[in-house]
Amino acid sequence: MALFLYLLKKILTLGPTFLGITIISFMVMHLAPGEPMSLQADFNPKMTPEMRERLRAQYGLDRPLHIQYLQWLKGLAVLDLGRSFSPDRRPVWDKIKERLPVTLLINVLAIGLILVVAVPLGVAAAVRHNSFFDQVTTVLVFIAYAAPAFWVALLLMLYFGVHLGWLPISGLHSLMGYEQMSGWEKLLDWCRHLILPVLVSALGGLAGMSRYTRSSMLEVLRQDYITTARAKGLPERKVIYRHALRNALLPLITILGLSIPGLIGGSVIFESIFAIPGVGQLMWTSVMARDYPLLMGNLVIVSVLTLLGNQLADMGYALADPRIRTGVQTED
Amino acid sequence: MEAFNHQITKSLNHQITWLGRLGNNPLAVAGFLIVGLLCLVALSAPWLAPYDPQAIDTWHILESPSRAHLLGTDPLGRDCLSRLIYGARISLLVGIVAVGIATVIGTILGALAGFYGKWTDGLLMRFVDIILCFPSIFLIMAVIAFLEPSILNIMAVIGLTSWMGVARLVRAEFLSLRRRDFVLAARISGASNARIVFSHILPNAVAPILVATTLGVGGAILTESALSFLGIGVQPPTPSWGNMLTEGKDNLEIAWWLSMFPGMAILVTVLGYNLLGEGLRDALDPRIKSD
Numbered sequence: 001m002a003l004f005l006y007l008l009k010k011i012l013t014l015g016p017t018f019l020g021i022t023i024i025s026f027m028v029m030h031l032a033p034g035e036p037m038s039l040q041a042d043f044n045p046k047m048t049p050e051m052r053e054r055l056r057a058q059y060g061l062d063r064p065l066h067i068q069y070l071q072w073l074k075g076l077a078v079l080d081l082g083r084s085f086s087p088d089r090r091p092v093w094d095k096i097k098e099r100l101p102v103t104l105l106i107n108v109l110a111i112g113l114i115l116v117v118a119v120p121l122g123v124a125a126a127v128r129h130n131s132f133f134d135q136v137t138t139v140l141v142f143i144a145y146a147a148p149a150f151w152v153a154l155l156l157m158l159y160f161g162v163h164l165g166w167l168p169i170s171g172l173h174s175l176m177g178y179e180q181m182s183g184w185e186k187l188l189d190w191c192r193h194l195i196l197p198v199l200v201s202a203l204g205g206l207a208g209m210s211r212y213t214r215s216s217m218l219e220v221l222r223q224d225y226i227t228t229a230r231a232k233g234l235p236e237r238k239v240i241y242r243h244a245l246r247n248a249l250l251p252l253i254t255i256l257g258l259s260i261p262g263l264i265g266g267s268v269i270f271e272s273i274f275a276i277p278g279v280g281q282l283m284w285t286s287v288m289a290r291d292y293p294l295l296m297g298n299l300v301i302v303s304v305l306t307l308l309g310n311q312l313a314d315m316g317y318a319l320a321d322p323r324i325r326t327g328v329q330t331e332d
Numbered sequence: 333m334e335a336f337n338h339q340i341t342k343s344l345n346h347q348i349t350w351l352g353r354l355g356n357n358p359l360a361v362a363g364f365l366i367v368g369l370l371c372l373v374a375l376s377a378p379w380l381a382p383y384d385p386q387a388i389d390t391w392h393i394l395e396s397p398s399r400a401h402l403l404g405t406d407p408l409g410r411d412c413l414s415r416l417i418y419g420a421r422i423s424l425l426v427g428i429v430a431v432g433i434a435t436v437i438g439t440i441l442g443a444l445a446g447f448y449g450k451w452t453d454g455l456l457m458r459f460v461d462i463i464l465c466f467p468s469i470f471l472i473m474a475v476i477a478f479l480e481p482s483i484l485n486i487m488a489v490i491g492l493t494s495w496m497g498v499a500r501l502v503r504a505e506f507l508s509l510r511r512r513d514f515v516l517a518a519r520i521s522g523a524s525n526a527r528i529v530f531s532h533i534l535p536n537a538v539a540p541i542l543v544a545t546t547l548g549v550g551g552a553i554l555t556e557s558a559l560s561f562l563g564i565g566v567q568p569p570t571p572s573w574g575n576m577l578t579e580g581k582d583n584l585e586i587a588w589w590l591s592m593f594p595g596m597a598i599l600v601t602v603l604g605y606n607l608l609g610e611g612l613r614d615a616l617d618p619r620i621k622s623d
Contacts, residue, residue, distance in 0.1 A: 020462035028474050148554055149559050151595030154581055162585050173438035253443040265467030269558055273581070283470060289562060303466045310465070331611050 006318050014311060021303050022076065026069050029296045065071065071252065081297035086289060092297035095282060100301075102172065103271070103278035107263050110202040118206050121251070122213025126248075127240060129218060137210065144207035149266055153200040154275045160196065168193050170275040197274045201266050205259050212255050217248040252322050257313020261306045342374050353615040360611020366604025374420040383411035384573050385418040394587050404589040406579050412589065415571035416597055419586025422572040423601060425575050426487050427553040433491025435545050436551075439534075445499070446506025447529055457503070460496045468493045469558070476564050478614035490552050498544050505537035539616040550602040573598050 063071075075081065081092035094162035125134045143191030168174065172326060173189050181189060220226065221244055229239045275281075286294040362476050374382060384403075389409035397404045403412040445456040463471075472489050478487045509515060511532060519534050524530025559565030561581075568575050573594040580591030 016458065017462055017465065019466055020458065022467070023463060025474075028471075028478075142603060142606060146550065146554075146606055147599050148557050148561075148595060148602075149579075151577060151591070151598065154577065154584065154591045154595065156585055158591060203358070247448060248477060261464065261467040265469035268469050268473065269562065272562060283473060284562060287473045290477055292477070295474055295477055298464070299470050302470050306467060309467045 002322075003318065007315060008193075010311060010314060014307070017307060018304065020064075021307065022073060022300060023032075023069070025296055025300045025303070026301070027070060030066055032138075034102070076300065079298070081153055081295035082264060084294045085291045086294070092293050095294060096279060096297055096301055097278050099277055099282050102276060103130045103264070103267050103280060105198055106201060106270075106276070106278065107267065109194065109198045110205065110263060113198060113202040114205040114209050115256075117202075118209035119213050119252070122210040122218055123240070123245060125210070125214045125222065126217035134214075137214075141211050144203055145211075147203070148308055149200055150269045150273055153196070153270055157273075158199065167196055169196065179250075189223055195278060197270050200270050201263060204266065205263060208253070208259065209255065212252060213248065216251050217244060220244045220248040223244060223247075226287040231264050250317065251312050253317045254321065257310045257316075260313075265307060350615045354611055357611045357614060359607045360615065363604045363607025363609075363611055366600060367608055368423060370420055370601055370604065373417060374424050377417050377421055379581040381411075381414035381417045383414040385410065385414040386569050387411070387602070394583065395620075396587070397589055403593050404587070406587075406590060407583060412576070412593060415576060416573070416593055419571045419573045419576060419594065419597065421600070422483065422566055422570065422599075423553050423556065424564070426483065426556040426572075427549040427605075429487040430484070430490035430544055430552040430556070430604060433488065434495040434548060435498055437491070438495035439502050439541060441495070442499035442502025443506055443529060443534070446503040447510060447525070447533070450509070453503070456499070457615055460499055462596055463493075464496055466493075469555070472555070472559065473564065476559070478573055480537065481559075481564050483566055483570070484616055486559060490555050494548065494552065496549070499540065503538050505540060506533055507546070509533045509536055543613045543616065546605055546612055550605035550609070553598065553602055553605070 079093045081096075083089050084095060085090055121137060125137045128134050157169040160167045171188070172193050174193075178186065178189065207314055218269075226239060229237075229243045234243075267278055268283055269280070270276070271278045271280035272284045279302060282294065283298045283302075285291075286298060354364075387410060389405070392401070392405050394407055395401055395405045395409075401411050401413065403416060406415070418541045441456055441460075445453040471493050475489050475492075476485065479489075504516040515528060515532055518528050523532070531551055557566055557572070557574035557577070560572045561577050563575075563578060565574055566572035577591060579592065580587070583590055
């Protein structure tokens with residue numbers, strides 16, 4: 001019951017946050033100097049003031065702001081985000097829809113990689129607190145945290161792509177001979193293309209996550225129940241993996257949720273470096289072309305995805321930790 | 333009077349101990365030295381740089397590092413070392429000003445939320461939650477698309493999209509401090525709200541703000557370099573480490589030095605600020621150790 005009420009409360013707060021996101025997106029679009037229309041009009045030398053007015057009316061830009069917002073919101077409800085300014089004039093949602101899966105795939109793979117590598121690393125560092133291994137990983141984590149991801153991407157391309165020639169450095173699949181490949185060869189080709197992008201997008205999260213795992217683990221290892229478990233004579237492995245790790249992992253769910261915006265934001269950078277046709281690259285091209293409907297559509301969709309990701313993390317935490325949903329405070 | 337003197341020596345001791353703790357932490361000292369050295373390089377760029385960073389020399393295009401050009405030359409024959417040195421100015425300037433803006437906004441909103449509590453707090457923190465849902469680089473790009481990409485705009489936009497952490501921090505400090513006895517005493521003796529905030533609560537919240545600010549500079553420098561790398565940040569010919577890396581990317585197959593050195597400069601700078609920030613955190617608040 002407590003869980004149900006907790007989830008209900010969470011879902012109810014989702015609404016206002018979502019509305020807030022749309023209001024801010026709408027404000028960015030309309031209050032920034034130069035309205036969405038003016039660029040399209042400026043490019044056309046034959047544009048007269050009357051035509052400009054007519055175009056304004058056609059786009060609904062002559063109406064009061066709150067009416068425009070409601071109109072836009074109504075469109076958003078049925079995923080009608082307007083049409084792109086680019087010559088093909090395709091609906092914005094169609095453009096985003098076809099690029100979303102790639103970005104999501106890379107981010108999910110990156111999160112998987114982060115969990116598989118960072119958690120054992122953090123645990124090992126915590127168990128061997130202040131050892132040589134702990135100090136080396138700490139230094140490496142600091143360096144990985146400070147390294148600009150796009151620079152690491154360049155270095156990896158330089159070494160594995162140009163110098164060794166092992167891995168392709170751009171695109172999602174080979175351009176030549178891709179059609180003739182069998183199913184397995186295609187999959188292998190995809191994997192080879194995805195290695196570097198996934199590695200690069202996971203890097204920052206890897207450093208952060210192993211650091212958090214380490215400090216969370218150290219915190220738990222100090223607790224009385226760990227001492228109790230040891231005093232009972234349990235083997236150390238059991239103490240670490242059965243008693244300590246399960247509790248240390250709980251706060252990491254929240255950290256993972258909080259790292260979603262960074263991961264999605266990072267896709268702008270690595271997708272443009274590796275020429276991957278995802279949402280990040282779409283965002284970049286829309287900024288370069290000043291394609292405002294596409295830009296705002298991207299902004300709204302990506303932030304709503306982030307919101308959902310965060311909510312999922314919150315709910316996962318509530319499912320895993322009864323203290324959260326019942327509101328019981330523990331003494332520290 | 334005795335008690336008062338005791339208080340003063342105690343606070344002096346406190347100051348000495350946190351500086352002492354900072355000095356005893358080799359990583360923090362390394363961070364401090366890196367940051368200090370960089371500031372020095374940035375300030376004395378005109379005297380340090382062997383060439384004019386904008387001087388085009390078509391006879392020496394894309395030369396690998398040599399005695400004449402220690403870090404090589406770029407596609408226009410400009411000296412990379414000189415551009416790197418002048419780039420330090422841009423990175424530090426953008427980093428520090430952007431974080432300054434973020435700190436001011438964050439402190440004001442956080443103080444309002446923490447001091448007044450109730451619906452002010454609820455409203456402001458909801459606002460923070462909403463802004464945090466936007467991947468900041470998407471928000472920055474959306475705003476930049478409407479503006480001319482200039483150094484001034486970059487600093488403003490990075491500042492305007494990175495104040496949320498400071499706001500949460502200051503709010504938490506204010507929430508815990510406003511119920512303390514010394515605040516109550518000030519209120520009873522008739523101090524105004526402004527006085528309570530500025531001369532009683534805020535000075536006690538300086539330590540965590542300082543830590544967040546130091547760590548924030550590293551983040552802002554990373555953001556600036558990423559934006560410049562994508563071509564929507566600092567515009568050429570003004571050298572910034574980010575836009576130097578764009579040239580590195582365009583000449584990846586033929587000129588490794590263009591990609592190597594600007595990235596190392598960013599790495600070392602951000603590392604310096606992060607080490608200093610972590611060191612400050614450990615030194616200022618012995619209760620919260622990073623491990």
